[in-house]
Amino acid sequence: MEKKQLFPDCIFVETQDPDALEEQLEPCRTFLQASKEGSLVWLVPSEEEEFLKELCGNEHHLCMSQGYxxxxxxxVIHGPLVGMERRIRKIDRHKRTANVEMPAGKPGTFLLAGLEITSKS
Structure with missing residues (x-):
């Protein structure tokens, strides 16, 4: 089993005041990637936030799913992708991964999730 970070270049922070957070991050601007608008804080749409929380649970860990x-x-019969079959766009059976389309994202925005296909007919 191989473990990888789902978003290796991101740090997720929950805040009630994004402007204050950005102000606190300003001294670190040279180390952080800014958005096209120049902001250091990128807001995650609520639909995507709920999707990620549903997938990763309280432990913030995306477990392997199994299916056929x-x-x-x-x-999908086991794991976090149960009920999300319509979001699966591509399956790599050799690597045991699936490209899952993100909600509310630009078309073609995918998340790489673990999916083991045990049989095919």
Whole structure:
């Protein structure tokens, strides 16, 4: 089993005051990546936030899912991807991964999740 960071270049911070957070981060500007608008704080849309919380749970860890493919349609029977089969855009059975489309994102915005396909018919 291989473990990787889902968002290796990101730090997620919950705050009620994004402006105050940005002010506190200003001395670190040379080490941080700013958005196109120049902001150091990138707001995560609430739909994406709920999606990530549902996938990763309280431990903030995306576990491996298991499933099968029948008639070309993936069916997930165990793990965080249960019920999210319609979001799966591509499955790599060799690497045991799936590209899962993010909600409210730009078309083509994917999350790489672990998915083991145990059978295909």
């Amino acid at each position: 493919i029948r008639n070309g349609i993936p069916h």
